[in-house]
Every structure is written in structure tokens, then in C-alpha cells.
Amino acid sequence: MDKEIRMRAEGVNFFYGSRPALKDVNLEIYRNQVTAIIGPSGCGKSTFIRLLNRMNDMVPKSRLEGRIFLDGDDIHDPDTDVVDIRRRVGMVFQKPNPFPKSIFENIKYGLEINGMRDKSVIEDKVVDSLKKAVLWEEVKGRLYDSALRLSGGQQQRLCIARCLAVEPEVILFDEPCASLDPISTSRIEELLMELKQEYTIVIVTHNMQQAARVSGNTAFFLLGEMVEFGKTQDIFTKPRDSRTEAYITGRFG
């Protein structure tokens, strides 16, 4: 693991009210790698990934200890511009959440709010990101139809396209295939393998096969603790911790 560190969590504790959700998590995320986070429900995976682009800012009465760095800058520093962090660290959610607008407008929105005005540039960008998300062939004839008329898998790829359009550096996937059928899931996985050439990717998943297929590094979370972190191959073939072994062999979770 001698690659460049893109994001780093240092001694991260997180509380919902008085209930601790994360306990002293230390983790590095490497450039152009897929880092998978696995673990049973309620282990803090989603909480952790949402800290990486400050999505938990909106959660009332929550509290963070420790620090998270993006290229060496503390993203929770009061001087840090949260809007800029969120543009640089994009996110694809568990349930596809396209805006109730046309396919075209869904992607245009991200470009516009980031100050792009030139119509022809926007059009090129829309087409470009749809192609990158491998959705272009399916929607090229109906860009102005409602995004809500797409299938679940198509909607999720539209959400990925929308995310790609604003040129993030890191993309967070919070169980992106949880509500999709196997065919859509394999499409998204293929896409992940493509995207990793250009982007740094973090993916939370329930599905251990998925983690094994797509990721270079894997972190195993349990009850808010990060139990083990290492190369995916090592985690799945020779886990150091007995709890990791119990989980990946299906003895609990």
C-alpha cells in the first residue's frame, strides 16, 4: 500500500446525541483506488462515509471528534468551505434520488450551481457525463423526459452521471446497489471499475462479494469500531482479527 493518500480519518469519534456511533476510527483512502467499507447493519459504515463530505452537518445534536483530511486539509475546519468540499467529494446515495426534472436538467443543475452558464458547454458536459456513466445509449433519444420514468438502475446511473458532471475528485457510494436488481448491480460494478481509473472511490456495501469484486482495500466495521483495514485480498483470505473472519465466513451479520 505505497500509494498516495487522498483522504485520511484520524481518531474519529461521532455521536448522535449521547449515543456513540463511531469509536476512534483511523483510515486512509488512496488515490485511484476503490476502498470498500463492509460490516453489519448499524455498525457506522454510512455514518462514516457521510462524514467524508460533511453530509452529517445537517443532523441535529450530532458531535464529531477527531479529524478528517482531504489532501492534507482538515475538512471540518471552520475555515473550510463546506460547499467546496461537497463538490470535490461527490456522493451517490443508497436509493436513487434523481430530481423530479428531465434527464437533461438533472445533470445541468449541478453544472449551473457551480457557475457554468455557456449553453453549448453544458450540453457537451451532459452528453459526456451520460456516456461516462454508460447511460447515454439508453437515454439519448429522450433527454427531456422526466428522470422519474427511468428504471431504478438507470436512475442510479443518472445519479452517478450527475455526480461526475461536477468533476469531483473523490466519489462516495453509500450502498449504491441496495435497491437494484442483479443486472443493474453488475452494470454499476463494471462502471465502478471504469471510474477508478480517474477517481478515488469509497463504497459502503452490505454485499461482501461486491466488496471482494470491486475494491482494492477493505475496511471492516463492527459496532462503530473499525476492526480491520487492509488489502481486500488479505481481508478476505487471511483476516487478522477473529471477528473479521467470523463476519466474512457468514457466522454473524
Added chain:
Amino acid sequence: MRRKIRVSGAFREPFERTSARHAGKASVSAGSCRNKQAAQKAGFFLLFCCILMTLLFLGSIIYFVFAGGSKVVNWDFLTQWPRNAMTEGGIFPALLGTFYLTLGAVTVALPLGLACAVYLCEYTPGSLALNAIRIGINNLAGVPSVVFGLFGLAVFVKFFGFGVSLLSGSLTLGILILPGIISASQEALMAVPNSLREASFALGATRWQTIKKIVIPQALPGILTGVILGIGRAAGETAPILFTAAAFYTRRYPQSPFSEIMALPYHIYALMTEGTHPRQQTAIAYGSALVLLILVLLISGTAVFIRQRQRSIYG
């Protein structure tokens, strides 16, 4: 009607099947099933009676207004000025005045109410202050309209010196419909799924961009519902404009926001309580009531139409 019967039939069917299956095994359960069915029948009958009663009231209101008013309403009635000490002629200035007042009230209340609702929903996290404000707004909705009238008289007419005018009346009516618009807007904003806000934030949108381009457009149909109800209320209220805007008779069209104006509800009130020719005046009052009813229906209809179109563009 037909649909209602079908629904009750669908409800009954599974019960019948169950009771038939149990009948052989235990007479007790069959009996209790029969009781349940009887109770259900009685329940549906009661609900049906309630609906009938409501429709009866609504129907009779419409019938009486139509019966009393349809004889006098014609094109001249709508376009002419009152003549001969209100015993002849039309109601055009009152119609125009009500239109202006309603428009004014919505112009005051919509931006203010929407701003309030956005602030309460999108900016303040669930706090004590928020609850206090919410209770305050709900109480405001319960204040009798004549109190709003007195408030308007004290504040807009006297304190700000707007006089008895279109402006004072619009402001008073605006405040009257404000709570309704705030709570309808609040509900509409809260119904916008959080996932859409998160999607927008995750693209690097500010709170304001998210509210302006995602949340409000999505909430617009609900907000318009509040506006529709507000329009109905503003057009029909008499007490708030009694001291702030309305005149029994004006000689000219309103020249500016500071003119006194005539308005339909007050016109009806005046026709019924003042003057020397009750018989002619009552007929005109019924006619005015009919026009008011249709006017409110038209304005609401337009808003409903806009709302439906908003909904159907992407759905």
C-alpha cells in the same frame, strides 16, 4: 356513488368467505363474524348519511344563492354601476374592488408567508423558538376576523396614515390569510423528501440554491393549495375591510392604492342592512352573492389548474 358501493362490497367479501369456512367448526366464531358484518354495515351507512348531509348543506346553499340571484345577474349587472340609490344597475365597482383587494392580499401574504415557512423549515433546526413561533402562527389563524379589522384600523389606517383605502384593506386581508399560507407552505416544504436536499448538497449546492431550485419548485403545488384557500377567504371576508377599505358607494374607479373602494362582501352587507328599498336591494344582494361565489370559484379554479399542470410536468 357507484364507486362507494363497490368498495363496501370488496370489504364484505373476505368476511363472508371466512365466516363460511368457520361455520362448520364453531358456531361462536360464525356468530361473531355476523356481528362484525352488521357493525360494518351500520358503520358504512352512518358514513354515507354524513356525506349526504354535507352535500345537502352545500347543495342548498348553492340552490338558494342561484334561485335568488340568477334572475338579476346578466351582463349589465356585471358591467354597470349601481343606480338610483342602489336599487337598480350593476355591481361593477364592487366586483373590481374585490378583485383588487384579493390580488393585493395575496401579493402581501404569499412572499411573506413563503419566506416565513422557508425560514422555519429550512433554516431553524427543531428548537424551542421554532415551536413557539409555530404555536403563535396557529393562534393567529384562530383570531376572529373582526379583530384583524380593528388591528388594520389602528395600524394601517391610523398609525401609518394610509387611510381607509385599498392599501390598508389589502394589508389587513394579507395578514388575515398569512397563517394559512404559512402552514400550507410549511407542510408542502416538509413533504419534500430529504433525499432531494441531500442530492443537491452533495453536488456542491448551497442551502439557498437548494431551496430556490429544488425545494420550492417541488413544494409549489402544496403552496398553491394554501394560496387557493387564502384567495377564497380574502375575497369573502367582510369584517377586515369594514373599517379599513370598504365604502358603501364610490363615485369613481379607485384612482390609487389610497382610494376607498367598494367590495362585494361589504356591498352585500350594506344592501341588506341599509337603504330604503329592501325588496329591490335583497335581489341585488343575492345577485352579488352569486357573483362572489362564481368569482372565488374562478380564481380557485385557475390556481387548481396551475397546480395540476405543475404536478403533471414531471411525475
